[in-house]
Amino acid sequence: xxxxxxxxDRAADRLREAGVNIEPGNTDHEAWRAERDGAVAVAxxxxxxxxxxxxxxxxxxxxxxxxxxxxxxxxxxxxxPGPAAVGWVIVTSDGIAADGNGRIGETTNNDAEYQxxxxxxxxxxxxxxxxxxxxxxxxxxxxxxxxxxxxxEPTLRERRARVRELLTEFDRWSLEHVPREINSHADxxxxxxxxx
Numbered sequence: 001x002x003x004x005x006x007x008x009d010r011a012a013d014r015l016r017e018a019g020v021n022i023e024p025g026n027t028d029h030e031a032w033r034a035e036r037d038g039a040v041a042v043a044x045x046x047x048x049x050x051x052x053x054x055x056x057x058x059x060x061x062x063x064x065x066x067x068x069x070x071x072x073x074x075x076x077x078x079x080x081p082g083p084a085a086v087g088w089v090i091v092t093s094d095g096i097a098a099d100g101n102g103r104i105g106e107t108t109n110n111d112a113e114y115q116x117x118x119x120x121x122x123x124x125x126x127x128x129x130x131x132x133x134x135x136x137x138x139x140x141x142x143x144x145x146x147x148x149x150x151x152x153e154p155t156l157r158e159r160r161a162r163v164r165e166l167l168t169e170f171d172r173w174s175l176e177h178v179p180r181e182i183n184s185h186a187d188x189x190x191x192x193x194x195x196x
Contacts, residue, residue, distance in 0.1 A: 006062065007046070014128060039051070061128040072183050075115055075117075076191055083194060084104050085101060087186040088101070089186050099189060145163050145167075
């Protein structure tokens with residue numbers, strides 16, 4: 001059960017900025033309570049106690065400095081264009097801090113890859129991370145975002161602009177191409193969403 005020494009008012013502000021709802025405490029000793037992804041944070045005079053099945057979903061937001069993580073992303077499309085989905089994973093020094101997936105309608109595989117990266121960046125931002133090392137198995141996306149290749153297709157150009165806008169919200173970032181086997185968890189999540 002992590003305990004974070006902090007100002008409860010500042011902690012509440014950080015959670016609100018990340019889209020977490022703050023509720024009144026259950027007792028006179030509790031300043032407030034917040035819940036996210038199976039974790040509950042309870043604020044006292046000079047600390048916040050986090051408990052639940054996934055405390056990192058709140059501790060990452062509450063800790064000053066935000067922290068650093070590896071973020072894996074993958075998109076999948078069956079038919080190209082066809083039914084498509086995304087998957088992403090945030091990994092900190094404590095292990096998998098968060099992951100997610102979802103269907104995104106019908107699109108191309110390259111567009112799905114971009115949408116996966118966008119969802120991953122939004123999640124990293126919402127978890128309060130300051131530094132992200134992004135990893136994906138699409139060489140096209142990696143090289144276009146880094147400016148090594150042009151994005152000529154209008155939809156991909158728009159997606160690249162959104163990715164670059166999101167990257168400005170981090171103090172430091174890197175983006176690297178990795179083999180599919182290293183990106184297997186994000187790949188499994190995207191395919192799982194397609195199979196549902």
